[in-house]
Amino acid sequence: MFKHIKILILPFLVLTLAMLSCNLLPGFGAEDDLSFAQTAAAETVAALALVDPTLSASLDETEEPTPTETTETMPTDTPEPEPTITPTTKPCNRASFVSDVTIPDGTQMMVGQAFTKTWRLRNDGSCTWSSGYQLVFNSGDQMGGPVSQQLTPSTVAPGGTLDISVDLVAPASAGTYKGFWELRSPQGEAFALASGPFWVEIVAVAPTDTPVVVLPPPIVQMSASLVVEESGSVRSNGQVLTPRNVGDTSANVGSQAFISFDISEIPAGSTITHVEFDFTNYDTLGNPFSLGCLRMYKQDYGTLDSSDWFAGLALGALMRWCNTGELDTATEGGEALVEAVQSYAGGPRAKFRLQFNEQVTNNNGVSDMVRFGQDIILIITYTAP
Numbered sequence: 001m002f003k004h005i006k007i008l009i010l011p012f013l014v015l016t017l018a019m020l021s022c023n024l025l026p027g028f029g030a031e032d033d034l035s036f037a038q039t040a041a042a043e044t045v046a047a048l049a050l051v052d053p054t055l056s057a058s059l060d061e062t063e064e065p066t067p068t069e070t071t072e073t074m075p076t077d078t079p080e081p082e083p084t085i086t087p088t089t090k091p092c093n094r095a096s097f098v099s100d101v102t103i104p105d106g107t108q109m110m111v112g113q114a115f116t117k118t119w120r121l122r123n124d125g126s127c128t129w130s131s132g133y134q135l136v137f138n139s140g141d142q143m144g145g146p147v148s149q150q151l152t153p154s155t156v157a158p159g160g161t162l163d164i165s166v167d168l169v170a171p172a173s174a175g176t177y178k179g180f181w182e183l184r185s186p187q188g189e190a191f192a193l194a195s196g197p198f199w200v201e202i203v204a205v206a207p208t209d210t211p212v213v214v215l216p217p218p219i220v221q222m223s224a225s226l227v228v229e230e231s232g233s234v235r236s237n238g239q240v241l242t243p244r245n246v247g248d249t250s251a252n253v254g255s256q257a258f259i260s261f262d263i264s265e266i267p268a269g270s271t272i273t274h275v276e277f278d279f280t281n282y283d284t285l286g287n288p289f290s291l292g293c294l295r296m297y298k299q300d301y302g303t304l305d306s307s308d309w310f311a312g313l314a315l316g317a318l319m320r321w322c323n324t325g326e327l328d329t330a331t332e333g334g335e336a337l338v339e340a341v342q343s344y345a346g347g348p349r350a351k352f353r354l355q356f357n358e359q360v361t362n363n364n365g366v367s368d369m370v371r372f373g374q375d376i377i378l379i380i381t382y383t384a385p
Contacts, residue, residue, distance in 0.1 A: 093191040094125035097198055101163055105201040109170035117200040118165040129156040132186030135164055138197040141177040144169035170204040177202055217383040224378040230260035236360055238306035246354045247288040247369030254360030258304055261350045261378040268346030269385035275337045278330040281375035286368035292358025293322040298340045299353035
């Protein structure tokens with residue numbers, strides 16, 4: 001029976017609730033509607049409890065759902081991981097190349113030419129370079145360089161630079177040459193650049209064949225002056241006098257003149273090409289050319305004395321003058337005079353004798369003489385050796 005009642009009541013309740021929710025009852029306000037709905041609902045529940053007590057309990061136990069609060073989480077930036085830095089330790093001895101101060105790679109040198117190579121290096125190690133450090137030949141072409149030499153007489157702190165020089169000589173044969181060098185610490189540790197030893201590279205070239213131009217030797221002309229103290233006259237009676245007189249005296253004594261010239265500036269090995277005499281500084285007494293022609297001969301004498309008088313007819317005259325007109329101008333000597341002066345070249349003096357050959361005296365009791373002054377000049381042209 002109750003089962004049928006449940007069936008009838010449920011539709012009624014549904015309809016009632018629908019009408020309430022739609023506010024179908026006129027004349028009620030919003031608050032009245034709410035109160036009415038609550039009352040009706042309560043009465044409905046009570047009625048249901050009469051029909052089925054379990055239904056009321058079931059309705060009472062139904063709880064409204066609890067709203068769930070949703071917390072919005074903001075995205076956060078994830079930081080990039082920092083790189084890991086691994087600490088490194090500089091080696092004690094290390095160098096780096098800065099520049100070639102002299103002799104860049106490929107510089108041409110004449111074979112056998114001496115040169116100085118200079119590198120500029122930086123101390124990239126942690127130790128100071130001191131006077132105990134060495135520049136050391138490593139390998140390749142040594143080019144006359146030392147096996148080792150002191151790197152510096154002072155110090156080079158880490159980070160400092162140093163110009164390092166070594167004296168070398170290009171090989172004797174043409175070609176390309178390369179020598180490698182390094183440094184060595186006082187403890188004997190060899191080191192250089194990170195890439196290995198540093199080097200010097202040159203190209204030795206042979207001199208080109210050039211035609212040899214043979215220049216003619218210089219031609220020199222000199223005026224040899226008279227050495228007065230070595231000159232004078234010797235008479236047939238053995239008397240030696242300072243004046244350079246040639247002829248005879250009023251006492252009918254013959255006189256021969258001796259003259260000496262300074263040729264010390266002519267070097268040995270010179271070639272005499274031309275000789276002339278300038279006798280223009282002279283005067284005469286009487287008629288000297290009545291005794292014949294005046295002639296000149298080569299005469300090697302020491303200190304002038306009576307033994308230097310030449311008696312008899314002389315041969316091999318180098319020059320001759322037969323009148324005063326011929327004495328008034330410089331006279332060019334021939335081949336014989338050139339040969340005579342050539343025999344004196346390289347020595348201090350050239351010496352000659354002047355005399356009249358035909359007669360020692362004309363026995364006229366008159367002085368017939370040529371008297372030479374101090375300005376007699378011997379003009380010599382030669383080529384130096």
